Amino acid sequence: MEAAVLGDHPDQELSPPAGVALHTIVTEPVFALMAAAHPLALREEVPLTELLEEDWGVPRPDGDRTREYWESTCSRRDRVPSAPYEAEGRQLIEIVRAGLAVSLCQATFIEVPGVTVRPLVGNPLWYRHMLAWHHDGPLAPYGTEILRRVTDGYLSTCADSPVYARWRAQNPQAATPAGRSPSAQS
Numbered sequence: 001m002e003a004a005v006l007g008d009h010p011d012q013e014l015s016p017p018a019g020v021a022l023h024t025i026v027t028e029p030v031f032a033l034m035a036a037a038h039p040l041a042l043r044e045e046v047p048l049t050e051l052l053e054e055d056w057g058v059p060r061p062d063g064d065r066t067r068e069y070w071e072s073t074c075s076r077r078d079r080v081p082s083a084p085y086e087a088e089g090r091q092l093i094e095i096v097r098a099g100l101a102v103s104l105c106q107a108t109f110i111e112v113p114g115v116t117v118r119p120l121v122g123n124p125l126w127y128r129h130m131l132a133w134h135h136d137g138p139l140a141p142y143g144t145e146i147l148r149r150v151t152d153g154y155l156s157t158c159a160d161s162p163v164y165a166r167w168r169a170q171n172p173q174a175a176t177p178a179g180r181s182p183s184a185q186s
Contacts, residue, residue: 003131003146005130006064007129008065008128009065009069009125009127009128011069011072012065013128014130020132021132021133021135022130023131023147024128025130025131025177026128026177028106028107031105031164032048032102032103032104033093033102033109035097035115036113036114038102038116041116041118048120048124048125051120052074052081054081055081055084055100055102056081056084056102056103057085057086057087058070058083059087066127069125084101085100093112093115097114107161107164108154108164110160110161111161111162111163117161117163123171131150151177155177
């Protein structure tokens with residue numbers, strides 16, 4: 001593999017293997033995913049403490065350690081939330097849409113009928129997107145251009161998510177792609 005898109009969290013940072021460069025694309029907040037009919041869906045932002053009263057659908061443990069990060073954040077609030085559902089992708093969306101659980105999602109998640117995305121009050125959870133390539137691999141000479149194009153693609157995705165676009169307008173210094181000033185974003 002010559003290049004990869006990776007992710008990590010605060011206190012869960014990835015260390016690059018020997019000969020591999022990690023380049024941050026952006027660090028963005030993690031948002032809440034809930035049924036459109038959920039009472040908290042009426043709010044512009046939702047408190048994590050109130051969501052912790054709900055049943056959760058959580059991802060299976062994997063390399064980006066999202067589940068471990070979520071659990072450690074909850075434990076710092078002296079909470080062990082109920083997480084009866086372990087699912088990802090379409091299955092997780094259907095569990096949330098049915099009102100059986102709430103979950104987390106990337107800020108760029110595009111709402112689909114029956115579910116709502118909301119920022120968390122105070123932005124207690126973050127996710128860092130990175131691009132990795134070998135220092136001496138065939139892509140190394142093009143790394144800066146690849147990173148620029150991936151970042152441009154990320155910014156385009158941000159514009160497609162009304163909730164995240166609104167959050168970014170209200171928080172111009174946060175979630176700024178690496179190497180970009182807030183004024184340089186579209």
